[in-house]
Amino acid sequence: MSNTTQTTDTQFRQASAEYNFGFLDEYAKKEVRRSVLKAIAIPGYQVPYSSREMPMGRGFGTGGLQLTLALIGQKDTLKVIDQGSDDSVNAVNLRSFIEMTCPGIDTTTKVTEANLIQSRHRIPEQPLREDQVLILQVPYPDALVVVESSEDKRKIMHGEADYSRLLVKLYEDIVKFNEITISHRYPTRINGHYVIDSSPIPRWDVPKMHQSKALILLGAGREKKIYAVPPYTLAEPLEFDDMPFRVENFNDENGERQACHLCGCNHSFLDEFMDAKSGQKRYQCSDSDYCHEQLIYKTSTSNQHSEG
Amino acid sequence: MGYVAIKGGGQAIAGAEKLLEFIRTRQGESAEPLDLDTIENQLYFLHSRILSEGGLFHPKLASLAIKQSLGDTLEAAFALRAYRSTKPRLIETPVLDTTNMRVIRRISASFKDIPGGQMLGASTDYALRLMRTELLNESREDFQAVAAKWLDENHYDDIPDTFPKVLDALREEGLLPPVDESMAKNKPFDITREPLIFPVPRSAALSTMARAETGSILAIAYSNMRGYGDVHPTVAELRVGYLPVMLPHPITGELIEVGEVLMTECEVVAMYEDDDEGSQPTFSLGYGACFGHNEVKAISMSILDRSLQLGMQNGPTNPSEDPEFVLLHIDGIDSMGFCTHYKMPHYVTFQSDMDRLRTTQEKHGAQHDQTTQGAENV
Amino acid sequence: MSNDKILEVRNLSKVYGKGCSKCFESTGPKHDTNICPHCGSVVAAHDISFDLYRGEILGIMGESGSGKSTSIKNLFFDEMPTSGQATFFDQGKQYDLFKLNAQQKRHLRNHHFGMVYQNPVLGLNFNVSAGGNIAERLLMNNITHYSDIRDRAIELLRRTEVLTERMDELPKNFSGGMQQRVQIAKALATNPPLLFLDEVTTGLDLSVQAAILDLIMEIQHESNTAMIAVTHDLGVIRLLADRTIMMKYGRIVETGLTDQILEDPQDAYTQRLVASAL
Numbered sequence: 014m015s016n017t018t019q020t021t022d023t024q025f026r027q028a029s030a031e032y033n034f035g036f037l038d039e040y041a042k043k044e045v046r047r048s049v050l051k052a053i054a055i056p057g058y059q060v061p062y063s064s065r066e067m068p069m070g071r072g073f074g075t076g077g078l079q080l081t082l083a084l085i086g087q088k089d090t091l092k093v094i095d096q097g098s099d100d101s102v103n104a105v106n107l108r109s110f111i112e113m114t115c116p117g118i119d120t121t122t123k124v125t126e127a128n129l130i131q132s133r134h135r136i137p138e139q140p141l142r143e144d145q146v147l148i149l150q151v152p153y154p155d156a157l158v159v160v161e162s163s164e165d166k167r168k169i170m171h172g173e174a175d176y177s178r179l180l181v182k183l184y185e186d187i188v189k190f191n192e193i194t195i196s197h198r199y200p201t202r203i204n205g206h207y208v209i210d211s212s213p214i215p216r217w218d219v220p221k222m223h224q225s226k227a228l229i230l231l232g233a234g235r236e237k238k239i240y241a242v243p244p245y246t247l248a249e250p251l252e253f254d255d256m257p258f259r260v261e262n263f264n265d266e267n268g269e270r271q272a273c274h275l276c277g278c279n280h281s282f283l284d285e286f287m288d289a290k291s292g293q294k295r296y297q298c299s300d301s302d303y304c305h306e307q308l309i310y311k312t313s314t315s316n317q318h319s320e321g
Numbered sequence: 322m323g324y325v326a327i328k329g330g331g332q333a334i335a336g337a338e339k340l341l342e343f344i345r346t347r348q349g350e351s352a353e354p355l356d357l358d359t360i361e362n363q364l365y366f367l368h369s370r371i372l373s374e375g376g377l378f379h380p381k382l383a384s385l386a387i388k389q390s391l392g393d394t395l396e397a398a399f400a401l402r403a404y405r406s407t408k409p410r411l412i413e414t415p416v417l418d419t420t421n422m423r424v425i426r427r428i429s430a431s432f433k434d435i436p437g438g439q440m441l442g443a444s445t446d447y448a449l450r451l452m453r454t455e456l457l458n459e460s461r462e463d464f465q466a467v468a469a470k471w472l473d474e475n476h477y478d479d480i481p482d483t484f485p486k487v488l489d490a491l492r493e494e495g496l497l498p499p500v501d502e503s504m505a506k507n508k509p510f511d512i513t514r515e516p517l518i519f520p521v522p523r524s525a526a527l528s529t530m531a532r533a534e535t536g537s538i539l540a541i542a543y544s545n546m547r548g549y550g551d552v553h554p555t556v557a558e559l560r561v562g563y564l565p566v567m568l569p570h571p572i573t574g575e576l577i578e579v580g581e582v583l584m585t586e587c588e589v590v591a592m593y594e595d596d597d598e599g600s601q602p603t604f605s606l607g608y609g610a611c612f613g614h615n616e617v618k619a620i621s622m623s624i625l626d627r628s629l630q631l632g633m634q635n636g637p638t639n640p641s642e643d644p645e646f647v648l649l650h651i652d653g654i655d656s657m658g659f660c661t662h663y664k665m666p667h668y669v670t671f672q673s674d675m676d677r678l679r680t681t682q683e684k685h686g687a688q689h690d691q692t693t694q695g696a697e698n699v
Numbered sequence: 700m701s702n703d704k705i706l707e708v709r710n711l712s713k714v715y716g717k718g719c720s721k722c723f724e725s726t727g728p729k730h731d732t733n734i735c736p737h738c739g740s741v742v743a744a745h746d747i748s749f750d751l752y753r754g755e756i757l758g759i760m761g762e763s764g765s766g767k768s769t770s771i772k773n774l775f776f777d778e779m780p781t782s783g784q785a786t787f788f789d790q791g792k793q794y795d796l797f798k799l800n801a802q803q804k805r806h807l808r809n810h811h812f813g814m815v816y817q818n819p820v821l822g823l824n825f826n827v828s829a830g831g832n833i834a835e836r837l838l839m840n841n842i843t844h845y846s847d848i849r850d851r852a853i854e855l856l857r858r859t860e861v862l863t864e865r866m867d868e869l870p871k872n873f874s875g876g877m878q879q880r881v882q883i884a885k886a887l888a889t890n891p892p893l894l895f896l897d898e899v900t901t902g903l904d905l906s907v908q909a910a911i912l913d914l915i916m917e918i919q920h921e922s923n924t925a926m927i928a929v930t931h932d933l934g935v936i937r938l939l940a941d942r943t944i945m946m947k948y949g950r951i952v953e954t955g956l957t958d959q960i961l962e963d964p965q966d967a968y969t970q971r972l973v974a975s976a977l
Binding site for chain 1: 329330331333334399402403405406407408409410512514515516517518519520645649654657658659660661663666667668670672673674676679680681684685688
């Protein structure tokens, strides 16, 4: 494939220098793959790696990006989302970079078509399959960072599965607020030992990690850690027997569940926003592909009804 | 090969890139594009800073980085660093001796005079920071005359290229411990290939600091100087110059000079230490070195080298002595990246936060209602 | 007092510094120092041996620098001894303390031992409420029912006479005596068979001291907990300890039943101490 690809309607970037397929040199990719294997072998353990600098800023998904670039091949189909949407600027930026440096791959917005999904802050609503890999972008890999700033001390706590200080924080939350107030980055125990920071996915998405069919990889570029939730693995959010883990609530004042104003879905995670023109509060599926699919389904069933 | 169609987000990014390019070139006909050599020479210290923070000695690309980033030092260092990331490692030099540096500036605060002499060199140390209004409308002719006149007036044949090290004199007298030659055989820690896992060896700390963001490392070193620390340094020697880079000849194996790098080196002597061993106490040494002409950075680095050694030995009593605190917060690429990322969409996590607060407010409200109801019922 | 041995300590030594071959022979009560004149190392404790039986309180008495605190710090794994052996017996099992790995030591510290320090900062987490401190201990023991944890914390605080209305406050708002009570509650959270008390009443007002000593004795009667109480106060020894060890400059100078030692001390130093008690 020539390195002077014509800029098409679907690409706004053109490669201006010759890069290795996947931008990273092969040694870097090897290190990432070895780290991934180790992470799968020790579920939930944060594997340190040297983490190359990428052309996008630390904090913009360089960890997730390095995972994707180390794993992607020309036959793969990639989906990139941010906040659940393929159109969000971060997703657009990353996707165009990967298209630019991995000529031959396919990219898609449909979860069902992708075998590699890189995501920031959401797990897709559509259940994933065994042949799919989900890569999550992580700012803080370590759930213990809220109770201990020294990485050295945290390593020992993880090694001994000593999460008492983290659990005490949950206890104090309940004492103060009668609720566990952690919103996203919910600490989750993997395979009965290591507690991970599940990344800034909402609590809504945490149950999807449990016994997932797909492999879930988590990459922190700035903090230089890779960890994994392998398929069919226990992923248990920390809770008390009598104060169970709860997902976000989308009920209105009357106790009615809010629905997406576009597709009518009332069982997905919703974005709440003020309409730019009318100023009215609106709810919309955060997962843009799911919303699209729901809309198609709704339209086809209503057509059926009108035809029936 | 199928790609996702571009919608709003992609157009916005493309538009942003074009806007930056417009800002860069909006002078239009009234200006010439920035020349890379001009940046390297007339913005000499800025250029040095980018060489140092980018961690790659490539003067031309450092100039390009400054040009394409419109002078943003964090972005320019980032561009150079990201470029370096894609380059394979071809070979490693043996340990280089900075005594062989072709010196352009060299001073010591420890002694009034030193073998070879105090060579002030190109320094702003004693300059008056007054606005030089004569430069407001500097003409081409005036500009060109300055260098010509200086070269004409100065005779530099009698200035030696290399100078002995002040520290060697201190070592001869036994005031500093002798150099441990066996250390030179150890491979230094490679921070570009291995992650930092604390405790880290001194070479890892030094290499991390060598490409640290200047302001960040200065601030932490300053905290030590001001009192959150105990180093009390004296500059034994600060030198700036061109260090020959030696590589073995591919056939004969003989070390050959393949080029030189501009660098700054600072060695500070700090308070002497009690040795449990009962052997002679000596001064302790702090070392700083980086690409380019960056004195503030080299001095800061040498102070932190000392304070980190103290911290690793006795446990940190100040932030500047804590290796985790210092080494994880001085990299400009990491810090600016994370700072900048806060501008990215975070509305899903915020949705989650709102959910928590609303639930908590409801519970608080319900409790409050109960107590007021209770009070009313009394 | 049963005849079950719970702890056996043999030849425990702790040297701070490089140490040399002459350290032990040049230090101790005979030489009036615990600093080795040859190498400058501090021989904080040497050749400490004793037994502790289930349900008894052993007092370790000595003035500053006697090595009494050092000894129990090593047994509680705050420090590692230079040499020596210690065996802990519980529920039919035997633990060679200084040969355990970090995980095993932590297990004993959390489940089988309790420690109350002179300075509450060492024993309490000041970033967490009084109830939270107790919860922390229970959570280490895999108790995951919030109400159960809360109930147990209330029970323990009541037992140690801390106002349960204050259980959600941070320890920094408490008086020294109350902080000690919270420490004791925390130490007892897991019903440990062995409790270490390191100068727990030193620095407190006399009436507060008396109350805490009373509490300790009640607990001992109720739960038959074996205890080692380190102190420099003869009054505390007299009240609490069944048997006593006297230490000076890192060595044991006398051991025996507390009554006997106080009535009829054999060692010259012990005699001086007993005579000088107010």
